[in-house]
Amino acid sequence: MIFNSIGFIIFFCVVLLLVFAFSKSKVSCKKTNLLLLIASLFLYATFDYRCLAILVALIVYTYLLGLKVQSEKKYLTIGVMLDLFLLGFFKYFNFFIDSFGRLFGVGTAGSISIILPIGISFYVFKSVSYLYDVYKNRIEPEKDFVSFSLYISFFPEIVAGPISRAGNLLGQIKRDREITLNNLAEGVQVFVFGLFKKIVIADNISVFVNEVYRVPNAYSSLTIALCVLAYSVEIYMDFSGYSDMAVGCSKMIGFDIEKNFNLPYISKNATEFWKRWHITLSSWLMDYVYIPLGGNRKGKQRQYFNLLLTMALGGLWHGANWTYVLWGIANGIALIVHKMYRDRFGKKKENAISIIGTFIFVSFTWILFRADSFGNALDVLIGLFSFRSGVDFISSWAVIGTVITFIYTVVAYNKNDKNAFYPIFNLNSIWGLFLFFVFVGLTVGLAYTGSNPFIYAAF
Amino acid sequence: MAFIFLNVLSFFYYNVPSRTPVEDGATEYKWPSYSFHSQATEGLGFGRVNNDGYNNSTDFTKDSNIDVLLMGSSHFEGFNVLKDENVAAVLNRICDKTVYNIAISEHTMLRCISNLEDALKKYKPNEYVVIETMTVSFYDAEIENALNRENRLPTYSGMIMDVLQNMKYLKLVYHQYDNLKASSPKESKALNNEALINELLEKAKITCEEYGVKMIIVFHPTLTYDNDNNVHALYNTKDERILREFCEEKGIVFVNMEQEFIDCYKSSSKLPHGFSNTTPGNGHLNSTGHRLIAEKIKEVMGAQEK
Numbered sequence: 001m002i003f004n005s006i007g008f009i010i011f012f013c014v015v016l017l018l019v020f021a022f023s024k025s026k027v028s029c030k031k032t033n034l035l036l037l038i039a040s041l042f043l044y045a046t047f048d049y050r051c052l053a054i055l056v057a058l059i060v061y062t063y064l065l066g067l068k069v070q071s072e073k074k075y076l077t078i079g080v081m082l083d084l085f086l087l088g089f090f091k092y093f094n095f096f097i098d099s100f101g102r103l104f105g106v107g108t109a110g111s112i113s114i115i116l117p118i119g120i121s122f123y124v125f126k127s128v129s130y131l132y133d134v135y136k137n138r139i140e141p142e143k144d145f146v147s148f149s150l151y152i153s154f155f156p157e158i159v160a161g162p163i164s165r166a167g168n169l170l171g172q173i174k175r176d177r178e179i180t181l182n183n184l185a186e187g188v189q190v191f192v193f194g195l196f197k198k199i200v201i202a203d204n205i206s207v208f209v210n211e212v213y214r215v216p217n218a219y220s221s222l223t224i225a226l227c228v229l230a231y232s233v234e235i236y237m238d239f240s241g242y243s244d245m246a247v248g249c250s251k252m253i254g255f256d257i258e259k260n261f262n263l264p265y266i267s268k269n270a271t272e273f274w275k276r277w278h279i280t281l282s283s284w285l286m287d288y289v290y291i292p293l294g295g296n297r298k299g300k301q302r303q304y305f306n307l308l309l310t311m312a313l314g315g316l317w318h319g320a321n322w323t324y325v326l327w328g329i330a331n332g333i334a335l336i337v338h339k340m341y342r343d344r345f346g347k348k349k350e351n352a353i354s355i356i357g358t359f360i361f362v363s364f365t366w367i368l369f370r371a372d373s374f375g376n377a378l379d380v381l382i383g384l385f386s387f388r389s390g391v392d393f394i395s396s397w398a399v400i401g402t403v404i405t406f407i408y409t410v411v412a413y414n415k416n417d418k419n420a421f422y423p424i425f426n427l428n429s430i431w432g433l434f435l436f437f438v439f440v441g442l443t444v445g446l447a448y449t450g451s452n453p454f455i456y457a458a459f
Numbered sequence: 460m461a462f463i464f465l466n467v468l469s470f471f472y473y474n475v476p477s478r479t480p481v482e483d484g485a486t487e488y489k490w491p492s493y494s495f496h497s498q499a500t501e502g503l504g505f506g507r508v509n510n511d512g513y514n515n516s517t518d519f520t521k522d523s524n525i526d527v528l529l530m531g532s533s534h535f536e537g538f539n540v541l542k543d544e545n546v547a548a549v550l551n552r553i554c555d556k557t558v559y560n561i562a563i564s565e566h567t568m569l570r571c572i573s574n575l576e577d578a579l580k581k582y583k584p585n586e587y588v589v590i591e592t593m594t595v596s597f598y599d600a601e602i603e604n605a606l607n608r609e610n611r612l613p614t615y616s617g618m619i620m621d622v623l624q625n626m627k628y629l630k631l632v633y634h635q636y637d638n639l640k641a642s643s644p645k646e647s648k649a650l651n652n653e654a655l656i657n658e659l660l661e662k663a664k665i666t667c668e669e670y671g672v673k674m675i676i677v678f679h680p681t682l683t684y685d686n687d688n689n690v691h692a693l694y695n696t697k698d699e700r701i702l703r704e705f706c707e708e709k710g711i712v713f714v715n716m717e718q719e720f721i722d723c724y725k726s727s728s729k730l731p732h733g734f735s736n737t738t739p740g741n742g743h744l745n746s747t748g749h750r751l752i753a754e755k756i757k758e759v760m761g762a763q764e765k
Binding site: 211220392393438449 | 460461462464465468469472473628631632635636638639684685686687688724728729730735736737738739740
């Protein structure tokens with residue numbers, strides 16, 4: 001059950017009613033957590049009941065190792081190795097077999113049929129960060145199994161993040177939480193805002209983008225250029241829309257989880273972009289890959305290598321395809337170039353040209369991210385720069401989506417000090433209620449009604 | 460208040476009139492006279508239907524002198540394009556015959572042939588009846604329904620239905636729900652019982668002879684293209700051959716638009732189906748598709764008269 005499904009809406013309404021009833025009846029937060037845990041595991045099982053066993057296994061071994069990890073480093077090593085094994089086997093086994101086979105010309109006889117558990121990349125990262133934070137004494141090991149299980153399997157986050165840190169989410173899990181009308185009002189609006197971004201803008205644009213990427217050689221350069229721009233909008237709306245839905249759901253049941261996107265396309269350089277795009281992933285990579293590798297503490301050359309490796313791994317995390325790795329490397333190179341530039345010329349006042357330049361660079365790298373293969377990416381790039389004629393397709397939704405994103409970005413930039421905001425109406429007023437229901441109505445009426453999963457759910 | 464506002468928006472964004480019963484049987488339903496329609500979910504079209512409840516620029520009267528009667532589904536109906544872009548409007552401009560369009564949504568070729576006698580009785584075209592189809596493959600059950608005039612399309616009447624049908628936003632939501640159901644994979648069709656389609660076409664032939672008109676069936680397949688720019692139409696070639704051969708035997712002109720569509724794609728990279736707010740190449744006929752079909756019909760009629 002993904003967020004934008006009727007099944008999920010029904011499921012969430014039931015959970016919300018029960019949580020609300022528990023809250024009003026002053027039921028202990030332990031019992032409420034147990035309810036949320038059952039709901040989370042149930043939701044996960046609806047994707048594929050076989051994957052539930054994998055999630056439960058991870059919860060159990062991470063919990064047990066977490067109790068011991070402060071005493072000996074070997075428990076951290078075992079935990080991380082188990083996590084990487086799970087991720088490596090389910091997500092990358094066939095990828096490495098295929099790559100090895102192609103490199104040495106030995107075919108792909110070793111590849112096997114493996115299910116990819118949904119959200120595995122996200123909950124494995126939560127497990128790693130928990131064990132590491134306990135090892136480093138940043139947090140105490142969680143003794144309550146239900147609380148810990150809920151932290152790993154928390155249903156608003158399980159499919160596609162955000163990757164919450166134990167210090168933040170576990171703290172909220174163990175606290176008494178009140179369901180207030182204010183939380184409900186705000187949460188539902190944030191949810192609808194995210195839903196609009198996903199099912200109206202992202203999904204409608206995806207029809208155009210998917211078609212152009214399917215047969216790029218059929219399309220004119222103008223169409224391909226629009227497609228490249230449109231995909232930048234699509235992936236932003238899709239992923240930030242999902243994150244907003246996760247924030248909204250969490251808010252309604254009494255949790256505040258991290259925002260994952262903060263106007264990434266106003267970034268003036270690659271460094272800033274990675275502080276505004278998929279914030280929980282980039283901070284995870286910094287804290288658990290880049291800094292343990294040495295960060296910037298071992299000289300410039302080592303710093304650049306660490307950046308490149310971290311971003312390459314970040315690319316690989318997104319999917320079992322060399323295009324993702326190359327996408328990560330391209331971003332790593334951009335980060336290195338920015339650091340070199342800053343070291344040489346100092347922190348200069350960057351301007352609109354920096355924003356446009358960074359956006360263009362990011363849009364180009366999205367070509368690698370979206371393409372099925374290097375050949376596909378090359379076809380798109382050649383199509384873009386060959387100024388050729390072909391099928392001209394100026395997608396209305398690509399234009400509409402771009403304009404809406406631009407307007408929202410400009411408003412947020414000016415009204416909210418260059419930070420993203422949620423348009424929250426005052427539901428106590430007639431005008432606020434009117435606007436909210438019009439927004440819900442538009443979301444339903446304009447939604448794309450073909451099949452379109454979340455982009456990041458595939459990771 | 461919000462609901463009223465959404466209804467106003469839907470009036471312009473997606474406004475399909477309510478179906479009313481047809482006494483003469485020429486079609487299985489029609490729109491209310493002079494009702495307004497608009498369509499921006501797929502393509503862009505708006506306007507009023509005529510007094511007769513069909514998408515024509517001119518009214519129908521008992522004295523109307525029709526040369527060519529168009530029958531078909533939403534493709535020929537042309538709600539997705541502007542009024543002067545549909546097949547009937549283009550044909551009326553480019554040929555010296557009076558063309559009248561009673562194409563209306565969900566009227567497949569089978570339904571049109573089933574209703575043919577009533578349509579010819581009412582409209583009395585002088586020369587041709589043109590029926591459009593996007594497929595050459597049919598289930599046996601569909602053909603049997605057409606032969607027996609069963610499983611007719613529903614119409615809506617009664618106070619509650621009238622009220623609901625006039626709530627444009629509810630119709631939009633229902634349209635979304637319909638699309639959601641339709642997006643699940645469907646079984647592909649194939650012609651199993653050739654005798655059935657032969658029987659239906661024979662019935663059409665006899666009816667046309669009785670009314671002194673020539674029948675033209677226009678088949679407009681969807682084009683598909685690959686990354687090497689190879690383009691071809693998507694259909695079951697065996698079913699197409701069967702249909703074409705039966706038509707030839709019975710003196711029905713069968714037109715397959717595949718070559719015209721491919722030539723247009725190769726010369727101008729334009730596709731006959733699809734719109735800027737959907738997908739290129741898929742869905743209803745766009746203005747290019749309507750124009751190509753109108754030109755082909757004119758050509759075919761000219762060849763018939765030589």
